[in-house]
Amino acid sequence: MAPAKKATDVYFTLNNGNKIPALGLGTVPSDDPADVKDQVVTAIKAGFRLIDTAWYYGTEKYVGEAIKQVIAEGIVKREDLFITTKVWPSFWHNPEKSLDQSLETLGLDYVDLLLQHWPICLHGDENGQPTQPKDEEGNLKYDDDPATGTKFIDVYHTLEDILDNTSKTKAIGVSNYSIPKLKQLLPKIKKHVPAANQIEYHPQLPQQDLVDLCTEHKIIVECYSPVGGPGAPVLKLPLVQELAKKYDTSVNEIVDAYQILNGRVALPRSSNLQRIASITGLPELTKEELDELYQIGAKNPTRYTNDPWGYGIGFRWWQGDDKSKSFE
DSSP: OOOOOBGGGOEEEOTTSOEEESBEEEOOOSSOGGGHHHHHHHHHHHTOOEEEOOGGGTOHHHHHHHHHHHHHTTSOOGGGOEEEEEEOGGGTTOHHHHHHHHHHHHTOSOBSEEEESOSSOBOOOTTOOSSSOBOTTSOBOBSSOTTTOOHHHHHHHHHHHHHHHOSSBSOEEEESOOHHHHHHHGGGOSSOOOSEEEEEOBTTBOOHHHHHHHHHTTOEEEEEOTTOSTTOGGGGOHHHHHHHHHTTSOHHHHHHHHHHTTTOEEEOOOSOHHHHHHOOBOOOOOHHHHHHHHHHHHHSOOOOOOOGGGTTSOOTTOTTOOOOOOOO
16 A cells, blocks of 8 residues: 655745745644644654744744754754744834844744735834734724735835845745735735735635635745634534545544645644644545535635734625725
8 A cells, every 4th residue: 555645745836946845833822832842843753844933923932942952853954944934013114123033032044934924014113012002992003004005015025125135034925915915015026926925724715816816926825724713613514524534534634635735835733742743644635525625615704813903904704804995
């Protein structure tokens, strides 16, 4: 019998020629941020090579400790790993300072991918604080209108400058960019089309038009929350459970395969070390099964991430968003 395919063996090619692993580990903390160290060590020992983190998460210290440990143990070399970090919108005015802080905390000389975390500009001080600035009425304080402003494009230009003028990152990209925001950005880029766009994506959230726009410009789509929101609702879908039984695999591997077999990067996260170590398989779903999974969301779309700093960006099905002017 041929060995089962491994998701950890699959790589995609970014538009700058660099390779990105198809399966990565997200490092948003679920409880104690310190737990992330063991999660990252476990993932790397299981074959993961992409670790996705961010200045905002507050876990980069522990990601750095994990990387230092696995390198010291001879499990990997730095060049074997693909590390992503992000610039939070309260640090929009100085992305390089944000990156410098991340590199120092991670204990690294460079990251493989630097993302603009959101296409908005929040009112933070010189150190990006507070990360969620509020006015007296409890509303987010912006330095630019989230729906009509264009300063987010300046932030991306600064990322281009960092890529061109330093050795601190190998590639740049965006995160939480909708169709309207991408259409605003793409004609204005100086030189570097984003290598990736990281968005919420799973069978309950169909966004083929956004994926098609990214594909047209050779932008890799990275999918966070591949199991949905809290409680992993996507894993409870009858079709996901049926496919897991058919392929004698886990429901987690089914939803990751849904992304990877469609050419997208899957970024699961878990506080369960045993689960992290066991989700590296890649069941070979058929084209028909992949389409069946897509149709779940086409019939009843559900977005689980509806943070207020997403208001105005122009994503469909964003609950509570009263700022978006267009969903084209």
